[in-house]
Amino acid sequence: MLNGLNAAVLATIPSPDRGVWYLGPLPIRAYALCIIAGIIVAIWWGERRWVERGGIKGEVTDIAVWAVPFGLVGGRLYHVITDNQKYFGPGKDPLAALEIWNGGLGIWGAIALGAVGAWIGCRRKGIPLPAMADALAPGIVVAQAIGRLGNYFNQELYGGDTTLPWGLEIYRRVTPEGREDALAGVAIDHTPIQVVHPTFLYELLWNLGVALLIVWADRKLRLGHGRVFALYVAGYTAGRFWIELMRTDEATLIFGQRVNVFVSALVFFGAIAYFVIARSRGGREDVAAVRTAHPTDGEPVEPGESTSREAEAVEEDAEKDKKNSPESVKPE
Numbered sequence: 001m002l003n004g005l006n007a008a009v010l011a012t013i014p015s016p017d018r019g020v021w022y023l024g025p026l027p028i029r030a031y032a033l034c035i036i037a038g039i040i041v042a043i044w045w046g047e048r049r050w051v052e053r054g055g056i057k058g059e060v061t062d063i064a065v066w067a068v069p070f071g072l073v074g075g076r077l078y079h080v081i082t083d084n085q086k087y088f089g090p091g092k093d094p095l096a097a098l099e100i101w102n103g104g105l106g107i108w109g110a111i112a113l114g115a116v117g118a119w120i121g122c123r124r125k126g127i128p129l130p131a132m133a134d135a136l137a138p139g140i141v142v143a144q145a146i147g148r149l150g151n152y153f154n155q156e157l158y159g160g161d162t163t164l165p166w167g168l169e170i171y172r173r174v175t176p177e178g179r180e181d182a183l184a185g186v187a188i189d190h191t192p193i194q195v196v197h198p199t200f201l202y203e204l205l206w207n208l209g210v211a212l213l214i215v216w217a218d219r220k221l222r223l224g225h226g227r228v229f230a231l232y233v234a235g236y237t238a239g240r241f242w243i244e245l246m247r248t249d250e251a252t253l254i255f256g257q258r259v260n261v262f263v264s265a266l267v268f269f270g271a272i273a274y275f276v277i278a279r280s281r282g283g284r285e286d287v288a289a290v291r292t293a294h295p296t297d298g299e300p301v302e303p304g305e306s307t308s309r310e311a312e313a314v315e316e317d318a319e320k321d322k323k324n325s326p327e328s329v330k331p332e
Helices: 002-010 030-052 059-082 094-098 107-125 129-154 199-221 227-246 259-281 305-324
Strands: 020-023 026-029 168-170 194-196
Touching: 026 030, 030 059, 030 129, 059 107, 059 129, 107 129, 107 227, 107 259, 129 199, 129 227, 199 227, 227 259
Parallel strands: none
Antiparallel strands: 020 026, 168 194
16 A cells, blocks of 8 residues: 555656745745746747737837736736735735735736736837737747746645646745745655645646647638737636636635636637627738837827828938939930
């Protein structure tokens, strides 16, 4: 029986012994590193896709300056609102709601407020937001997958007990003072106190599958007008729905179910509706043609105004070239 138990333990997935390292007094948090890595990948891939769709190199980075801070604030706000029992009430520390480095970002808040930031950046650049969203969609969902690795280091967001070979070992972590702390502590040994469903891993793999799906659909159908982004949202929420049902971490309940179960369902149907309705707008838009031009000072102008200026400049250059060409010089 002991041999069988040992075999079962060996077949499971070990957790990291810690999620925080220290460089002198400076804490290096795995969760924060995963979030940063995800953002970098999303910007890099989004930039490539944007240029391929007719955009200008560097514009995605410019939009990210607005979208990323808005998204982080929105994600944290959503988490604090929907999981307020973790921060408010008897024995709780409200200031902990500001400690974003300890984990806790709600994707819905991040997408919603991040979209506001992206809209501001796009408007300043004269870029249609749906076109930009389509370019960014695969990178965003891959960034979410990378971010889930942070949950692995934090030993959080897992499901119930399991005997499956990919069960995740949960260790008891303690601080140097001997206080139990799953986030800041270090595992005292590698003896699991629990073996659970790694729901964060399920979501990570699901997100990578969604990324492949939307890239394939985009190339096959030449989607545009925000339909790639809608397909991403629909694909992600479909997975989040069933994964949310497996999670056992503390959460706000509505009618006995986790609040994100209902949010996932509502957002899924909204995304599907948009995907179908936007079909009437045709295929992929020409980014260069639909761009609203802006002068260098950042003030918006009427559509076509800057285009006319550029056309006049091109005509002037062509006239100069014509005058200076050998054919235009008559022999004396």
